[in-house]
Amino acid sequence: MRMPLLALLAKEPAHGYELKILLEQIFGEAYPSPNIGQIYVTLQRLERDGLVRSQDVVQQTRPNKRVYELTDAGRVALAEWVDAPSDGPRIRDDFFMKLALSPLAGATDRLGLINRQRRDYLNQIRSLSSLAATAEPGVARLLVEGAILHLQADLDWLERCQEELV
């Protein structure tokens, strides 16, 4: 959450709720709607670390709002984040841990485990496909398409697990 908030603030100062709305607009329905409390806590930590600063803006009819803006240190941190390569393939996979280790726990029905996971992936793809049909072209739709392609790869991997382990 830290870096996306810095990126949004790089364009112009904003308060917490505006940032929540922006994230929802850009990433669409498939994106987990950010929790406003989490956004405020993150902004406070960014300020503590000197990456943003804030000031209260007086409002006539409503409580004051706190507007955040990027500091020079924030700009540097943001540029470093943009330039650095991101995490590659998922090596820590919760399902694979279950599949690999469940025999130790006495569960021997690996095919059942694979089948349940396969159904779950297929149902997720079904829901995401329905989202993809209505998602805004651009970032929001690409997010959904990426999730579907990852699930397709997960399904192929399940078949490999089935070949080797069942």
Next chain:
Amino acid sequence: MTRTRPPAGATGGGPLLRACNVTKTFRADGVPVSAIRGIDLELHRGEFAAIMGPSGSGKSTLLHLLGGLERPTSGQIWLDGQRVDSLSQARWAMLRRRHIGFMFQFFNLVSNMTVADNVELAALMGGATRRQAKERRVELLEDLGLGAKADAAPARLSGGEQQRVALARALANRPSLLLADEPTGSLDSSGSQSVLRLLSRVHAAGQSILLVTHDARVAAGAERVISLFDGMVADDAALLPPLRPAATRATATQPGVARLGSSLPAVLRLRG
């Protein structure tokens, strides 16, 4: 899957398609190779099911057996209450012309006929009048974004375009059952989308669809996914209606949605 209801004797009742303990053994250099090792399967009227599985799991062979392109080594196949596994090739050809649309993985278009004639011929052989055949051809090619290619020779088309012509041809006789082998295998994302939309319409019109695919997006468009492994059915699952907003793992930070997501597998039911 292993339901042992007696086969329906009359047209109209019972499943549209039924396979009972079907096996298929090929001989490669005199050595028997089991491609299908005892499959029981029912497809109900109006159902849309996908067959998935790794290469060599028997997907295409099963589809060929169900469409009468190969004869099973043992077991029975019933179509619309009629036993069909022992029919002659000529009787199978009649059945396919009238009731089954078969879309091959390698298209098999007639190379010296135009795209339009390829599609219309299938309609005419299925009993349509010339006018009906033309209407259906125009509609199907339009649906698949190939309206402008009607007068082209198949060889002038890209692989993806030929694949869509093959689908149009398979649907030209308004089959009660569409059997399709990798209908999106050569298509890019937008071509796949047009095929998926057409399949949904075909399904909504009450026609039954059984297709083989390794494209999870196509499979997820079906109501049911049958997973083959090593010539046997490893899983046969009814899919759930799509959830909105998506109850994906990505949304698991929201307690409500996470509950919904984690309850998914429990709601799934096994067929048969």
